[in-house]
Amino acid sequence: MLIVANWKAYVEDIAKAKKLFAVSKRLANTTRSTLVIAPPAPLLGALAVNNKSKVAFSAQDISATTGGALTGEVTAQAYATVGATYAIVGHSECRAAGDTDTIIAEKLSRALAHDLTPILCVGEHERDGEGRYLSFVREEITAALSILTPKERARVIVAYEPLWAIGKTAANAIGPNDLAEMVLYIRKVLAELLPGKSSSRSLVLYGGSVEPTNIRDLAASSSIDGFLIGHASVDPVTFPLLVKNLA
Ligand code: 13P
Numbered sequence: 001m002l003i004v005a006n007w008k009a010y011v012e013d014i015a016k017a018k019k020l021f022a023v024s025k026r027l028a029n030t031t032r033s034t035l036v037i038a039p040p041a042p043l044l045g046a047l048a049v050n051n052k053s054k055v056a057f058s059a060q061d062i063s064a065t066t067g068g069a070l071t072g073e074v075t076a077q078a079y080a081t082v083g084a085t086y087a088i089v090g091h092s093e094c095r096a097a098g099d100t101d102t103i104i105a106e107k108l109s110r111a112l113a114h115d116l117t118p119i120l121c122v123g124e125h126e127r128d129g130e131g132r133y134l135s136f137v138r139e140e141i142t143a144a145l146s147i148l149t150p151k152e153r154a155r156v157i158v159a160y161e162p163l164w165a166i167g168k169t170a171a172n173a174i175g176p177n178d179l180a181e182m183v184l185y186i187r188k189v190l191a192e193l194l195p196g197k198s199s200s201r202s203l204v205l206y207g208g209s210v211e212p213t214n215i216r217d218l219a220a221s222s223s224i225d226g227f228l229i230g231h232a233s234v235d236p237v238t239f240p241l242l243v244k245n246l247a
Contacts, residue, residue, distance in 0.1 A: 001033040001219065001246060002157070002203060002226030004058060004119060005233030006088060009040060016234075017043040021055065023236045027243050028054035033226070035243070036086050037233075041074050048083035058086035058119065061094050064106035076107075076114040087116040088228075090144060092123060092163050101143035108144060112152050119205065119228065120144050122186075123162040133162075137182070138189050150195040157203040158186055159228045165208030167230065173209035176221035183222045212241040219246055 005024070011017050017039055028035045038058040039047060048057040063073035076087060089111060090104040099107075104120070111118040122140040124133035137160070145153045160182055165173050174182075183204050190199040206218060207228030215227065227246075232238045 002036065002205060003033050003243060003246070004036040004038060004086070004088070004159075004205065004207075004226065004228045005239065006038045006058075006060060006091075006207070006228055006230050007040065007043075007234050008060070008093070008230055010231065010234040011039060011043060014043065014046060017047060019236055020234060020239070021047050023240060024055045025053040027240055031243050031247060033243060033246060038086075038088055041079075044079070044084060045082045051083050056086060057084045058088055059084050059111075059116065060088050061091065062087045062089065062107055062110055062116070064103045064110060066110070076110040076116055080114040080116055084116060086119055086157075087111040088119045088121060088159075090140075091121045092161060092166065101140070104144050105147045108148060108156060109152075112148070112155060117155060117157060119157045119159050121159045121161050121207070121228070123160055123208070125163045127162075127164065134182075134185055137186065141186065141189050142193065145193050150198070153190075153194050154198040154202065157205060157225075158190065159205040159207050160186060161207040161228060168209045170209055170211040170214040173211075173214055173218070174206070176217050179206055179218055179224065180222035183224050187223070210242070212238060212245045215242055215246050 024035050036056045036058050038060045059079040062076045067075045089107045108118045124136045190202045203225040205226045205228050210227045210229050211232050
């Protein structure tokens with residue numbers, strides 16, 4: 001299983017960042033899951049340089065550009081140079097701040113150009129009775145992968161994060177059956193977009209109010225490959241519990 005801890009802007013001081021990193025390093029030595037942490041950019045830089053642990057690092061977002069006179073932008077290359085190996089792209093919180101399908105497709109290209117494995121976030125705003133949420137997710141994936149070569153498409157991890165389930169509690173997360181349905185659907189969409197059988201290797205993650213109480217059921221009932229975790233990943237007690245409950 002792949003567990004990605006998206007620290008968002010919850011962590012703002014280096015002492016807390018170091019503590020959470022230490023927790024993840026210990027966990028990584030005892031779990032069979034792969035742990036990836038996504039700290040805010042300066043904290044990622046401080047922790048990832050000279051990282052010899054089994055914990056990998058992800059950018060929370062990257063610039064769609066190749067750098068230049070762009071105040072505030074952090075490029076894929078800048079992340080790669082300090083040791084990041086993944087990049088979250090198209091998170092709903094970034095989409096809400098202006099990321100369009102075109103920008104997201106560019107960001108995927110930038111990530112791949114610098115060997116950052118992209119974690120593409122998709123997910124509907126709300127559920128409806130007619131299954132429109134399925135075509136919404138299909139369109140997000142199709143638009144994001146549009147400019148990539150077939151080989152590049154095969155390197156993208158898809159994280160299904162329905163907006164209605166983000167930032168709540170396990171009681172408000174998706175149910176195991178609905179998750180199983182969506183994971184199958186995403187795999188079908190990927191099979192259409194990727195050549196031959198290469199989509200069978202594509203990883204699909206779930207994010208949205210994953211907590212120690214629901215992670216095991218969500219994992220057991222679907223063909224999910226891992227989780228993208230927000231608030232539960234920045235608590236030094238809850239996060240290890242969550243990883244242990246999955247095992
Ligand atoms: P929560 O786990 O806080 O719902 O956040 C999910 C998420 O957005 C991870 O990227």
